[in-house]
Amino acid sequence: MEFRQLGRSGLRVSAVAYGNWVTHGNQLDDSAAAACVAAALDAGITTFDTADRYARGRAEEVLGKALSGVRRSSIELCTKVCLPVGPGANDAGLSRKHIIEGCHASLGRLGTDYLDLYQAHRYDDSVPLEETMLAFADLVRQGKVLYVGASEWTAPQLRAGLRLAAELHIPFIANQPQYSMLWRVVEAEVSPACADLGLGQLAWSPLAMGVLTGRYEPGRRPPAGSRATDGFGGSFIARYSSDLLLSRVRQLRPIAEAAGCTMAQLAVAWVLRRPTVAGAIVGASRPEQLTETAKGATVRLDDELMARIDAVLDELVERDPAKTARPNDVMPAWRPPPAAG
Template structure:
């Protein structure tokens, strides 16, 4: 397996990441998920990507179970926050409340004290970006999140997020766009 630095950070990640969007907690039972994670680890994959929204949190739970017993410092855990995780008014978005509560819930489901990369799953026009970035900064300073990033933000949104991250002195290191042969945005 090849390993690369993520963005301009010192974080080294496997060139291939293991994601569990449509599988864990939904299409695979926990035993099959654990077997897949073991095969990924055996192949040298150290980077695992998930989100609080996947299978209503069950994907994070299944990944946490599958990785239990693995030395935490030997892997990189990435998860995301923003998309709806419940029916409540504060169960979605990038408000301080949802980010902090979402992070604590993700840590509990993943069975860890921190995540390596915590990403805003989408941009939230209803919340001032300053509020979002301050919440991320607090999680970084508390040691619950090592790096922050975004998923499917536009170039202007990324520029403003990077500017605020620089002001707050937090490591905004990743952008996870959707990219495929079919969807060419």
């Protein structure tokens, strides 16, 4: 496994990270989740990403249990706070109250006394940014959080956050955007800002919910047991399931063959070649999936192969920077036509 420096910080992360958004506590039982975590460790993955929101906290619990026998200093635990976790008025957002209470709850569920990276899951414009950053600063001073990051923030929001972080002397080091061959909205504004600010990026959904693996074929039902047939995951994959899009994705197969890799490995290798990207966060419902996908960190794509990918996907690539923080706002061409009434 390759390890990369996360931004300008001293923290090194595995180039492929394991994320448990739609799997732990939802699609997988605890034993299957533990098997996937074991496969991740065997593949050299040391960076694990989750959030308090995932499966109403169960994702953190399952991950913590699966990692309980692992030497804590050998892994990087990353979680997030902001999205609603309960019905209460203070059960969401980036207020001091929710951040501090959310951190304590996440530490308990993960079974650890510190987080390597604590990320603001979204920007909260209802709370003064000073309040948010002061709460993160206190957690850093207390040793409960080592580094701070954000997810799906715009370039101006990141710049404002970094200014305050510098004043407070806290290590704001990372951004976590959706980023894949198909979804490139960060390239116009966010990635250049990250380069200027010294932020490393951890790309989520580099496989576009599994669509870039080539598992889904135009005009055919999703394979039995695939994420598309799962009630929770299927609702997300449905956004990427037009015959036009799936046909274009199928045309990536010869490019993967030319690179000597699978389509999943191609997608991972592609995002790892992008400027400021330190890691690609991948999920898996079976250990063998993770074992194979992790090998994408060893694939090297030359400029010719990168250009061929661009030529195939062409007008189906989403680049609109206005869709930053709107990760589910996919273009109409990606969606299947509505069922006949």
